[in-house]
Amino acid sequence: MNIDWVALGSVFGVGLVATVALVGLFVLGLVGLSKQQTATHGGSAALARTGAYACFALCTAAIAYGIYLIVA
Template sequence: MNIDWSALGAVFVVALASVAVLASLFSFGVAGLSQREAAREAGASGSGQLAGAVTCFAVCAAIIGYGIYLIVA
């Protein structure tokens, strides 16, 4: 049984990068929602923060959907 270590390493690096990107995007989305709440309490609209949070969550959902598509197909 031969193990292709370079392919295994490539999969590991891509998975690690994907996890880092997804976790960062999700945390930016949560931070945007938190900043929106702070802006609303201060009397501002906070629509910019909401737009950024929704964008981050939409990109997260798109990446997850693409990963599921790759697994199923």
């Protein structure tokens, strides 16, 4: 039995980077929502909410793409 260590390391690296990126996007979304609550009712609150929703949309798109890759 031969193990392709380069391929295994590549899969591990891509998985690690993808995990850190998705968690980072989700955290940015949570921070945006918390800033929206503490911001004044001006344009900064709407900008924080829009940024948070964009981060959550990117997380959802990445997860949906991953599920598509598994199913297809």
